[in-house]
Amino acid sequence: MSIQAQLPDHQLLRLEELLADPALPEAMRLDECQGYLCAALAGPQPIPAAQWLEELLGCPEESGGEARREAAALLRLLAERLEAELASSQPPLLLLYPADDDEDAPNDYGPWCEGYLMGVEAAAEDWFEFLGADDDEQDAGGELDYLDENLFPLYVLTGDAEAAARAAGDEWPSGEELERIRQECEEDLPQAVSNIYRFWRAQRGVGTIRRQGPKVGRNDPCPCGSGRKYKRCCGANAS
Secondary structure (H helix, E strand, O other): OOOOOOOOHHHHHHHHHHHHHOOOOOOOOOOHHHHHHHOOOOOOOOHHHHHHHHHHHHHOOOOOOHHHHHHHHHHHHHEEEEEEEEHHHOOOOOOOOOOOOOOOEEEHHHHHHHHHHHHHHHHHOOHHHOOOOOOOHHHHHHHHHHHHHHHHHHHHOOOOHHHHHHHHHHHHHHHHHHHHHHHHHHHHHHHHHHHHHHHHHHHHOOOOOOOOOOOOOOEEOOOOOOOEEEOOOHHHHHO
């Protein structure tokens, strides 16, 4: 596991130990925690620390004893460093585990992305409703498109995009084509996370948005290569 990120190695290793402590049986893994925090710090309004601590540690403040108190302190520090990294416009260094017990195995992006999407769901204000997803598409389309395209890697890496396509009766890439798409999404994920954070800061009137790469509109061909419109393919899950 690569842990060259916001906290010194010894603090990340200690946090990893605490998250696996029997006193915190419902705590998330370290990769899930980082993903959740990246979303919790974004959105129309950041999720309060008391709320995300309870979600990440799986218990309220009065439970968990010393293990919870120490883990909470490290998570607060992790969130502080992570926000500074995101605010610097630098793509975050992701904390990822190998796909299996072999340290040489490829990194597993799924749990990290699932943690992030849990943070999206936990927001007090729905991200898409806040941008007017239920209003006239032409009025809200630009901002929704920008959010859609940056969430796209997460939907692919969790399998949500495939599930949405199959639920709609659409084809989904397979074999080498799917592997190529997954690799591209893995490469794009850190920048997408940075883009989303800065997008919401701009929505709150802090900073500006600088688009990274070409815009994918809801009526444009889906980047997954299916040949369908984005809103009828991978974008269907995000609408």
